[in-house]
Amino acid sequence: MKRKAFFFDRDGIVNVRIMGGYVTRVEEFVFLPDFFEVFRRVKEAGYLAVLITNQQGVGKGIMSEQALHDVHEYMQSGLVRATGFSFDDIFYCPDLASVEYSCRKPSPRMLLNAAERHTIDIEQSWMLGDTLSDARAARAAGVGAILIGDFDSEEGATADHVFPSLGAFLIAMERVLFGAAHDTQKQDGVL
Ligand SMILES: [Mg+2]
Numbered sequence: 001m002k003r004k005a006f007f008f009d010r011d012g013i014v015n016v017r018i019m020g021g022y023v024t025r026v027e028e029f030v031f032l033p034d035f036f037e038v039f040r041r042v043k044e045a046g047y048l049a050v051l052i053t054n055q056q057g058v059g060k061g062i063m064s065e066q067a068l069h070d071v072h073e074y075m076q077s078g079l080v081r082a083t084g085f086s087f088d089d090i091f092y093c094p095d096l097a098s099v100e101y102s103c104r105k106p107s108p109r110m111l112l113n114a115a116e117r118h119t120i121d122i123e124q125s126w127m128l129g130d131t132l133s134d135a136r137a138a139r140a141a142g143v144g145a146i147l148i149g150d151f152d153s154e155e156g157a158t159a160d161h162v163f164p165s166l167g168a169f170l171i172a173m174e175r176v177l178f179g180a181a182h183d184t185q186k187q188d189g190v191l
Pocket of ligand 1: 012130131
């Protein structure tokens with residue numbers, strides 16, 4: 001049987017994004033407080049939770065793959081402590097932005113690989129992110145796109161829902177997840 005999944009971008013959704021830099025060490029990984037509640041509700045609603053993250057810092061040699069694994073181990077144990085759940089799987093793309101045919105979002109490749117590995121029902125699935133690349137990857141994969149942040153109406157049109165913050169998404173979450181299928185929903189606009 002196919003499972004519904006919730007795909008999460010990492011930086012800017014799970015943890016505080018370091019502008020112009022990378023989270024290279026556990027000490028630099030700071031959870032966004034509202035993420036815990038979002039994550040707990042997603043897991044309690046029976047979704048498979050999959051992290052989908054571009055990590056160009058690895059391709060640049062700024063951090064090793066081992067360092068990335070250490071950060072993710074720290075993230076997973078922090079999630080279990082705070083919510084009782086952790087990500088069911090993690091996909092990261094270490095490619096440089098300059099790589100042709102990269103797995104990096106906006107390519108849907110990581111989402112599609114996850115869908116194949118876990119027999120995911122794309123039509124019942126969502127991707128939550130904070131950049132247009134996340135929304136474009138979601139659209140290309142065929143999952144619903146939810147964006148967090150400030151976007152103009154043209155940018156916002158790449159997503160099914162746009163919320164100014166994780167907190168605002170939390171308030172609307174039940175309606176978004178248990179409302180009509182994502183392809184029939186309209187833009188929420190900024191609350
Ligand atoms: Mg991000």
